Amino acid sequence: MKLHPHDLDEISALTLDHYERRAEDFREGTRDHDVSQNIAALIAQISGEPPFTILDFGCGPGRDLKAFSSLGHVAIGLEGAARFVTMARAETGCEVWQQDFLRLDLPVACFDGVFANAALFHVPCQELPRVLGQLRATLKPGGVLFSSNPRGGNEEGWNRGRYGAYHDLDAWRRWMSEAGFVELGHYYRPAGLPCEQQPWLASLWRRPASS
Numbered sequence: 001m002k003l004h005p006h007d008l009d010e011i012s013a014l015t016l017d018h019y020e021r022r023a024e025d026f027r028e029g030t031r032d033h034d035v036s037q038n039i040a041a042l043i044a045q046i047s048g049e050p051p052f053t054i055l056d057f058g059c060g061p062g063r064d065l066k067a068f069s070s071l072g073h074v075a076i077g078l079e080g081a082a083r084f085v086t087m088a089r090a091e092t093g094c095e096v097w098q099q100d101f102l103r104l105d106l107p108v109a110c111f112d113g114v115f116a117n118a119a120l121f122h123v124p125c126q127e128l129p130r131v132l133g134q135l136r137a138t139l140k141p142g143g144v145l146f147s148s149n150p151r152g153g154n155e156e157g158w159n160r161g162r163y164g165a166y167h168d169l170d171a172w173r174r175w176m177s178e179a180g181f182v183e184l185g186h187y188y189r190p191a192g193l194p195c196e197q198q199p200w201l202a203s204l205w206r207r208p209a210s211s
Contacts, residue, residue, distance in 0.1 A: 003126050011163040012100050015122055016080050018161040019060075023083035027061040035117055035148075037191060038202055039067055042113050042146040045184050045204050052112035055138065058119025059096060062088030068115070069094055076111075078104075102127055106138040114138070114145040118200075121149040121164045125156055125175075128165070132179035142209035145181065147172075148189065151201040169201060181205035 003011070019026060046052050051073045056065045059077030061084050068075035069092055077096035079085050085098045099105060101123055114135050123131050135145055152166025167175070169186060176183065184206055188198035 003124055008102055008124065008127065011124060012080070012102055015162045016100070019081040020083050023061070023081065023087065027087060030060070031063060033063070035064060036067075037189065038117055038146060038148055039064065039071075039115070041185075041187075041202065041204060042115055042144060043071070043073075045144045045146075045206070046112050047142055048112070053110065055106075055111045055114045057114055057116040057135065058101070058122075059088050060084050062091040062094070062096070064115060064117060065094050065096070066092045101131060104131065104134045106134055108137055109140045111139050112143050114143070116145065116147045118148055118150070120147050121166065122162065123165065124163065125165050128175055129179060132175065132181070136180055136207050136211075139207040141207060141211060143207050144184065145205045145207070146202070147176075147205070148200050148202040150199050151188075167201070169203075172201065172203065176203070176205050180207070180211060182208055 053074045054068050056068065056075060056077045059065045059079045062077060065075050065077045065088055075094050077088050077094055078099050079088060079096060080100045082098060085096050088096045139145065150166055151168055154167055154171045156165040173183065184204040186203035188195060189200040189202055190198060
């Protein structure tokens with residue numbers, strides 16, 4: 001089913017409102033989530049000498065933005081929910097851009113890495129090629145994108161007040177490859193559990209150096 005502009009506006013508005021109304025609870029509920037594996041995976045794949053310039057795409061209240069900054073990197077956040085933007089700026093002292101995922105305005109060839117942790121699944125499949133193309137363009141040639149999404153059977157729609165698309169590995173590979181990325185690797189989280197108890201698909205992708 002084709003989503004029309006008013007459908008996309010509604011998806012953005014209602015999903016952001018969901019987070020706005022639950023901002024404090026979300027911050028407290030995710031404050032102690034350990035995503036150090038994901039942060040380390042991104043940093044390990046970036047070529048060159050640190051510090052790196054990292055875009056935390058969908059930075060929320062700033063937990064991971066703060067972690068990148070504490071490691072000495074130049075970390076910039078991007079977030080659509082206004083309350084999260086305020087929280088992230090106060091928590092980290094970092095620059096945080098308030099942008100809707102479906103209305104991105106990103107600099108070209110600016111970042112060594114993009115960290116999209118629990119963010120890109122909110123992008124409707126119809127709009128995903130465009131958004132991935134914008135993220136590819138904002139990476140420097142050879143730059144790396146990390147994504148972590150709740151995996152599923154390629155269903156899409158509303159789930160408890162938020163819009164989401166739940167990709168399996170094969171589908172996510174197709175989306176990323178068609179957007180011009182080269183796969184570096186993937187894994188499931190949380191670590192150390194049977195696959196059926198690992199709801200998160202994490203993957204790493206490089207913008208080719210020649211592109």
